[in-house]
Amino acid sequence: MMKKLQKLGKSLMLPVACLPVAGILMGIGYALSPGTMQGGDITGALAMIGLFLVKAGGALIDNMPILFAIGVAVGMSDDHEGTSALAGLVSWLMIQQLLNPAFVSIIKGVEADAAFSKVNNQFIGIVAGIIGAMCYNKFKSTKLPDALSFFSGKRCVAIVTAVVSIVAALVLFFVWPVVYNALVWVGESIMGLGAVGVGIYTFLNRLLIPVGLHHALNSVFWFDVAGINDLGNFWAGTGVAGQTGMYMTGFFPFMMFGLPAACLAMYHTAKPNKKKIAYGLLFAAAICSFVSGVTEPIEFSFMFLAPGLYVVHALLAGISGAITVMFPVRAGFSFSGGVVDLVLSSFTPLAQNTWMIIPIGIVVAIVYYFVFRVVITKFNLKTPGREDDDDEDETKAVLANNDFTAVAAQILEGLGGKDNVVSLDNCITRLRLEVKDYTAVDEKKIKAAGVAGVMRPSKTSVQVIVGTKVQFVADEMAKMLK
Structure with a gap:
């Protein structure tokens, strides 16, 4: 459970990195244009510049849940592929539409609970991102009959995500008002x-x-x-x-x-x-x-x-x-x-x-x-x-050469070929891989690529210590795995 939470935390680093500059822009904007904050008149060149900065920063701050949906979907997918981001966005849009107060009012025949006006939040964004990542990881390699072959593989991910999101929205339809109103009651108490x-x-x-x-x-x-x-x-x-x-x-x-x-x-x-x-x-x-x-x-x-x-x-x-x-x-x-x-x-x-x-x-x-x-x-x-992710000296690791394609090919050969690799990920200095057959892994071949070392945390897990250039090697290997 803790590992999953930490993976979620790492996934959020991508969208979170967008927020500081947005907050600073809004702070400076409000300082230049106090009327924007207080709902007053906005006159003068400085006030207009302030308003511009407020709106620019608000574009990210106000849409933080969408950033989270996309960031979590990419970060928690097996290979951080763009299809997972699309799946996270699909889930977000589906849930928002199905829990929209106007639509809920039509379904219920009465005015929607105030809770449904608050579904545009980080929680829903994270849920959408998790749904997108799970659907991508599970169905990215799905093979369908010839008549439906166009929707095989990654093309079916968005479809499955939409179905799962409908179920999630249905659950939230009943659960969300209960949770929201309970918190309002606590506040009033x-x-x-x-x-x-x-x-x-x-x-x-x-x-x-x-x-x-x-x-x-x-x-x-x-x-x-x-x-x-x-x-x-x-x-x-x-x-x-x-x-x-x-x-x-x-x-x-x-x-x-x-x-x-x-x-x-x-x-x-x-x-x-x-x-x-x-x-x-x-x-x-x-x-x-x-x-x-x-x-x-x-x-x-x-x-x-x-x-x-x-x-x-x-x-x-x-x-x-x-x-x-x-x-x-x-x-x-x-x-x-x-x-x-x-x-x-x-x-x-x-x-x-x-x-x-x-x-x-x-x-x-x-x-x-x-x-x-x-x-x-x-x-x-x-x-x-x-x-x-790494030991103290791993950032000092130096590859034998800067031909990242050759290095990646050598490591992949030592891993038993691309058919033996289940998933590829990387941290700051390491390639982190899951393999099918651990007996097919040849550590000597991997080390011949000039890497600093190889670790085997479990039978199916292999970590290759590459150093600070790991991203370039990971990118080349990802191309080979495709």
Whole structure:
């Protein structure tokens, strides 16, 4: 189970890599064009540039579930082939259409439950991606009778995916409203608990991020589902001083300071040979979180690789949220809890002591850093840069020559030929293969290609240590396997 979660986590790295720049663009855009955030007039050249940047970043942030559907489908397929991406998109489109509120209303004969207006989320995207990958892996080599031969192999994947997605949509038709409405009930139940309620809400909000169900809770506190409308009242100045904004204030410390500090801890605990790779992702994600409050690039980078650590993060977020609202501090956001929203909200009538977010955030950052560092090292968690894909010296492996076609052919011969290879994958330095007959593998032939070594984790698994040029060898071998 843990291996499957880690594979899912790695699959999400592809779409997650798109998000930091989108969040930063939106943060800068809102700073240049505050009217975009507050629903006011947009006039002047800078405001128009800001609006342009907001829309550009929003194209990715707003469509994150689609990115997840495609990324997960590719990442979890056996050979990362484009057909799997198409299958993930097919599944996403099918489920969205079948659970669309307008269509559900027609089917039920009455107005659709509010839950169906929230099916455009990361959870559905991940489900669609998994469906696409599973259908691709299972049916990519299907042979049909001659009369239907056009649909054999990869052409049948989308068809099978559509059928499976119909079944998934049917299940969600009954299950989704129950889950959504249960979360709304939980939100309404903690409304009168003051700062403690804020802590519980913030904890649950983070805990539900992986499956996209946090929107149900958010609708209770931020909007007018239960009469709170924290977000709307704060920006309109129509709420109660000292109360309005309490369900947003607690997000600023961990979004602006806590999670960036967690990134620093993950960087410091990364393997020496992987620090540069980890830095590329974590630095951009930290800036994105601080500036715009978009935390998904950080959270999705470890939530599936180290789910226990994600629970720790949710607990820390809940505690920091509760403590923050105990102070006479109130701030709000229209987008998320980044520095842009903090500055803009400080000028609103219901804002209180927004400057205190900074000292509180510094304390939260210190706590996050040390807790993350201790937990990661003590339990050897596989956060970015700490995966078990290679040993410390594997990035130093050097091939005998740079003729990647010849190297790939030599390795393939040593594996017993293409008919003996079931699947091909690669990490940073290794080819990872599954074979039919382990007795047909000739390690001497493989090593003759100049590789650093060969490992046999199980009877059917073979790992060939190639070094940092592994991607080029893998690409050539994939052509040969076709």
